[in-house]
Amino acid sequence: MGRKSQRKNVPMDLFDSDDDTSSISSSSTMRSERPGMDDVQVHKDLMLDQSLDALYEKRTSTREQALASIVDAFNSDLQHEFVEKKFATLLHQCLHCTKKGSSKETSLASHVIGLLALTVGLGDQAQEILEESVTPLSQALKSGREVLKITSILECLAVITFVGGTNPEQTETSMQIIWQMIHPKLGSNVVAAKPSPAVITTVVSSWAFLLTTVDRWTLSPKLWQEIVTYLSSLLEKDDRSVRIAAGEALALIFESGTLEKFAAEAKESANNGSVKEGSVSQEALIHMHGLKSKVVNQVRDLSVEAGGKGSAKKDLNTQRNLFKDLVEFLEDGYAPETSTKVGGDYLQTTTWYQMIQLNFLKHFLGGGFIKHMQENEFLHDVFSFTPKKVGGRGSGMSSEEKRMFKSPNSALNKARTQFLNKQRMLAKNMNDGHYAATVENE
Secondary structure (H helix, E strand, O other): OOOHHHOOOOOOOOOOOOOHHHHOOOHHHOOOOOOOOOHHHHHHHHHHHHHHHHOOOOOHHHHHHHHHHHHHHHHHOOOHHHHHHHHHHHHHHHHHHHHHOOHHHHHHHHHHHHHHHHHHOOOHHHHHHHHHHHHHHHHHHHOOOOHHHHHHHHHHHHHHHHHHOOOHHHHHHHHHHHHOOOOOOOOOOOOOOOOOHHHHHHHHHHHHHHHOOOOOOOOOHHHHHHHHHHHHHHOOOOOHHHHHHHHHHHHHHHHOOHHHHHHHHHHHHHHHOOOOOOOOOHHHHHHHHHHHHHHHHHHHHHHOOOOOOOOOHHHHHHHHHHHHHHHHHHHHOOOOOEEEEEOOEEEEEOOHHHHHHHHHHHHHHHHHHHHHHHHOHHHHHHHOOOOOOHHHOOOOOOHHHHHHHHOOOOHHHHHHHHHHHHHHHHHHHHHHOOOOOOOOOO
């Protein structure tokens, strides 16, 4: 995107040769020695610079290998110093790769963009990533039907919105883009392509991930019915991953206490003898409770399902455990508690929304999950998690990085304060509705 003037000479054998060490003489790698940085770290930094340079190359395989190298680097360490210097170049080159690249290249570039957002955390850069990426990612979703490409873009869009979405409209826009992959807006003569189970699973899990950041009063009665009806239909699908994703999304919707809010509004309207605009009628409320009863019955059946339905046998126990937890929640109001080992610490979750956030980010980060949970302050804020320092050492940030990321007056910390306030409010709302999800005994 107009940044070719920054291109440096890249040795063409850097990503085509098995011997990476023969290729670290690029002009972009000539740096002065940095105090306290060992040769391994210098080599890693040089490789990142060369990987970024290689994104300008015409050969697709070269760009793919460069993107894979960047993913590995961002998974293995938090690249604050590199991002500080090369943020704009990396973002725009990755967006360029999503426009005309292969399915694999688009997938890798999307993953880099998501990792970039998680690395910068809250603040102006995360907002820039979202604002610059929504349109090209949305267009890329329409340009092909490859499962790898679509699922990677959807997960990227969810992550960059989770980090950079500063207002409900931005989150709503991304959620609509994601949802339209399984419910497209069509002309009268257009027939929608049937989405694959992998796409449906990714759509539902990405949408639910973003729903964890939305105020619980946002869903309208009509939208609530449409979504719950659709998710209920997914519980009947043969693919086990689809059923699990639908179950988690339903748990989140019921945990929000939205149905109880509708019931309270309907009761107030009945007592006052007037119907408030946008409120639910008694007839609609009866239908919604009927939907919930249907979901409860479906969930009970899935919690004791025998093997045979669904091709992935290994997911059977995961499904049973999930739906046993969901039955207990719908009947007694108790959300499952989880504990995930992170180095010498344990990360605890006590609500569905926390568990859904954790599962999504754990899936997205893959092999980089432990490293990020140990050192990524944005994730520490999301999960209210404070890891122990290994060997009593500090974060390893330079003094310049500490000014950027630690200063109370920095834009990052101001955004962080706003984020924490929002998280506390969402947690309070969820806790207020914790027991409201109980199925009424009729």
